Amino acid sequence: MAQLNRSQNPGLIEGARTLPAFRMALAALALLLALPAAALESGFDFPTTIGDFARGPRTNYExxxxxxxxxxxxxxxxxxxxxxVYDIGFANIPDGPSSPAVVGQLAQASGDIEEAVKRGVYRGSEDRGALRVPGTAGAKLACRAFTIDHPDLGSTDSLLCITGLHGKFVKFRMTGPAAMQPKRAEAEGFMTRWLEKQRNSF
Structure with a gap:
């Protein structure tokens, strides 16, 4: 299997693109909706809203x-x-967070953050260690927490969680500026509710 150049994917190299302003009104965000209201993407559901989170644009790297x-x-x-949602050419990715493939992806994504600091994309980062999301999602996700010093947003809380689902890797990257005092429970609740909406979820 040919090796893929991971740097081609701005989603897999953390911080390769500047985050949009977090004070954007949800009404303005709605104008960017790129998927139908009942979006079903290759077996994955992406509802218009999940709690108070509104869906925004889709980016295709494929x-x-x-x-x-x-x-x-x-x-x-x-x-x-x-x-x-991606597979980097892997076949038959097992469901759940414990397979060697998923564990390797979490390590790779954590390393991408360190690399972004070296490249000057971020001013600094702190790996705050493994994180277990409360409730049913805790058994479905492998997670780490970070504090990232972003040049535009300042200090940000960042949660990185990965699992295998429907033969794909599913990675969540949750980012919240510390100045806005984001509550971790909101981010954890979002991931839990998204997983609950997936068909035939493990």
Missing amino acids: EKAPGLGYSVVYMNGRWKADIF
Whole structure:
């Protein structure tokens, strides 16, 4: 299997694009909706809203590099949630967070943050260690928490969670500026509710 250049995917190299303003009104965000109201994408549901999070645009990486998938954005004014769905050429990715493939992806994504600091994309980062999301999602996700010093947003809370689902990697990147005092429970609740909406979820 040919090796893919992960740097082709701005979603897999953390911070490769500047985050939109977090004070954007949800009404303005609605103008960016890129999927139908009852969006079903390759077996994954992306509802218009999940709690007070509103769905934003979809970005397709697959056209330029097969295997790198796509991402869908949600925002609630305090948190920005990026959901990445991809397989990087892997076949038969097991459901759940414990397979070697998923564990390897979490390690790779954590390393991408360190690399972004070295490249000057971020001013600094702190790996705050493994995180278990409360409730049913806790058994479905492998997560780590970070504090990232973003050049535009300042200090940000960042949660990185990955699992296998429907033969794909699903990665959540939750980002909230510390100045807005984002509550971790909101981010955790968003991931839990999104997983609950997936058909035949494990």
